[in-house]
Amino acid sequence: MNRFIKVGIWAAGAGLLLTTIMLLIPKKQPAVTPATKEASLKPGDDFYSYAFGIQVQNTPWGKDQVGNNFDLLQRFNVKDLKSILEKAAVNKKAPAGSVEKRVGDFYAAGMDTMTIEKLGYTPIKTDLAVIDAIKTLPELLKEINHLRTNGIAYPLYGFSAVQDPENASVIIPFLFQGGTSFAQDNYLKDNKYALEIRNRYSKYCATLFGLTGVSPQKASVNAAIIFNIEKQLAAAQLSPVEMRNINSVNNRFYLDDLSKTTPGLDWRTILSELEVKGQDSVLVSSPVFFAAVANLLKTVPLDHWKLYLKWNILKEAAPFLSHPFVKASVAVTREWLPGEIPTPRWERLSWLTDGSIGELLGQLYVKEYFAPATKAKMEELVANLRKAFEIRIKRLSWMESATRQKALAKLAAIRLKIGYPDKWENYEGLEINRGTFFKNIRAVRRWQYLFMISWLGKPANRERWETTPPTVNAYYNPIRNEIVFPAGIFRPPFFDANADDAVNYGGIGAVIGHEMTHGFDDQGAQYAADGNLKNWWTAEDEKKFKAKTKMVEAQFNKYTVQDSIHVNGKLTLGENIADLGGLSVAYEAFKMTPEGRSGQKTGGLTPDQRFFLSWAQLWKEYLSEEDLAQSILVNPHPPGRYRIIGPLVNMDAWYKAFQVKPGDKLYKKPGDRIRIW
Structure with missing residues (x-):
């Protein structure tokens, strides 16, 4: 669901991450309210700028940086990987064949620039x-x-x-x-x-x-x-x-x-x-x-x-060759993604190690940085969101009973993966040598290919993961009917163990709801509970559903990115349906909590205001004009501004929370607000 899933991902530091989030604070501390210039903005006119308050002006991001909070958190996580890898690389006591030894040797080989330079091409x-x-x-x-x-x-x-x-x-x-x-x-x-x-x-x-x-x-x-x-x-x-x-x-x-x-x-x-x-x-x-x-x-x-x-x-x-080749490769990446900051070698090698032998490195990462309590908390959150989704499906006025029962069965069948695999892959047969970096790369790729074709002729392994534990992302797999949340995403701004329910339901709760809703977006809805591609809809319900998705498509087609460039409502349709459904489900679940049912303010903000502001804080981003223009061509997610306001303008609760009224720029008449799930 990230804006860019580049096989390596941008990175930064923890202090920078925390200062970008206005509402992610421990319980019982006053929230920071929208401040100074942005405080005077009407939420119903420009909720994107309003939500970030003074942070829009005092951002820690440099002018040469691009990205969003996924990128910032990756920059935070990669420093943890560096710590793990550097310790493993100098651990001379690690037994041959151990996780520490193999991970350390792979990283050390990549950092051995003297040998790499001698080899040239x-x-x-x-x-x-x-x-x-x-x-x-x-x-x-x-x-x-x-x-x-x-x-x-x-x-x-x-x-x-x-x-x-x-x-x-x-x-x-x-x-x-x-x-x-x-x-x-x-x-x-x-x-x-x-x-x-x-x-x-x-x-x-x-x-x-x-x-x-x-x-x-x-x-x-x-x-x-x-x-x-x-x-x-x-x-x-x-x-x-x-x-x-x-x-x-x-x-x-x-x-x-x-x-x-x-x-x-x-x-x-x-x-x-x-x-x-x-x-x-x-x-x-x-x-x-x-x-x-x-x-x-x-x-x-x-x-x-x-x-x-x-x-x-x-x-x-x-x-993976000598410096002139690497320099050319890095330079063109920065040119294709203007604003991309130079990436130090340790950072590139950290992500390369993760992408190559991620379930070895992942074992060390989880042991060090993923608390068991977080997994338990997430299981509880998912259970609450599943219950909220069930309630919403049962009261859909546009859906017939036959389709409703199939939808409920599919929802109940969604499998949950949190943090890391129950059974780790050990890369049997893969040889890693501390002195042969390029050969290690080739060996990994050869192993990955043989591993992939070994699946043919065998029953599908539904326990296999498609991402690594440190990754800041989440996904829904329709053919397995599963939602997956790697350990790397369970940090601010997405989740904070010390934050209140308004923040966490508006953050990770909406992300969980988003992935659940992918099972019922324009593509996911074509797969049944068992993951097979087959139609489980009545003809009339399918017609109604497609009409509603067309409304979402039309809404986003109207959003202007720059000059004559618009959001592609058809390309982004699945993500937009998932955002609308996910935030709606998360709000429903939030209203089941004591805080959600109360009207008590914190720092001058109601629980509902904090919920919606937490959602908005997820999608802050800084993009160059060219980066934005290129994103529109291939990215199935809309720009952050429209990820924020797209679902909000369809939710009655947002209008009530921020007193959005006729005449405000974002106002939509109640009859024009889109409701699907």
Whole structure:
């Protein structure tokens, strides 16, 4: 549910985090009320600015930083990881094969810059030479499969093993569109942001080739050739909005039938070279894309494809090679995400360790930083929210009894995962060597690939986690019908063990409600209680539900981000439904608590005001214009301003809490307020 789920995530410090949150305070202490200039704002005119009070002016964020409270908390958590990793790296008493030893060796190898600098780009010279030796298209295709199975690069398309949407107990191969380096619109449109990103991309591509000894002129030509290939791949892709259509991306093919639609691509041979055995069918996200790939393989010259494969090797390897490669990689990240602060090596290595062997590092993190009492508190909160959701479903006036019973059954069946896995993955067979950083990266990726394809032909493991314990995020998985909250998110501003119910229900409570509601958003509602993709709605209720979702889509389409750029209501629809439902459910649950039922003020604020202000405090963000413009293209979440006000303007309780009246800019007539769950 985060704004950006970058596989590593921005970071900062605890003191900065706490000063951004106005209401997250221990019980019995007075709340900080909206102050000075912002105090004079009418909540019904600009609740975003009103909610942050003086903090908008005295923010600890520097002008070169971007992000939101997810990012700030990640910056806080990564310092805990650093502490764990540095201790493990110098622990000479850790037994061979122990968690501490393996984690410490991985981190130490990455911090051994002297050895890394000596190697330069030697670790990928053999890979590049293999590409040079390719003489035919079949050899090229075989090498593409080799690159993928060994975690060297992931050209042309994506491949994974997933639960079958129509039979969630089965794991099936999945082919999906890919092969590009950034958002589709940046290849196909000619606005100022797209043109600037293409220019930066070409320079980055040329820089990496230049670091391998290619002349500047030739490197620039290479960059143009590669961009042209990726542009054609982008043109064949479904758009982010189209990808939200489950029926469009759930296409089952027998291998021979798929091969007929992609002349020149024999999928039996390809799956064999991908080391996949015993599978006669696959899921395909976009058959049109794979037909286009087959055509491009015939029309684009072989030498151009060889350059494309080299580029894929270079861009995957650059962050793990010597300083010039890392510098180029970090620089282009900052250019693509303007305002991104330079990330110290220890921070990048901390997140890399988490992303590579996260269930080893996670064991140490949980032991040190996740209290058992927090897990118990969250289980209680979830139980209360589930009860509130049940109450709301039972009194829905637009839903018939038949559909209502199915909805209640699905709600009751939602599984809860909190903090960390009950059974840790130990990465059996993965060798980690303190002196071979790049080999460790390749070994991890090879292990991850083999681990993934080992799922095929076996019953789906519903206990497996898709994130690591230190991660600041949460998710709902429709095919498992589960909500997952890693340990990393259970800190302010999302949860504070010392805060009162108004703060925690408006914070982590709304996040929990958000994830629950994903089971009933426009996509989640297509999955049944057992995780299978099947329609459990009566025709009339489905029609009513879609009409309500159209209202949400239309509401967000009207929000202007900058100039002529608007929020994409169709792309953000699932998140907007989840925000509206999640906050409504959290408020319902809050009103069951003693504080929620009382009218006693704290620091001049009523419990309801504190609840809604706590929600607003979650979505404070600082984005550059370009960052915001790029986010609109691919991010299924709207900007923070509209995450705050979008659901609020549909909730009667918010109007009452802040005396929002006709004439206020955010006012919506009672009959226009959207209620779904």
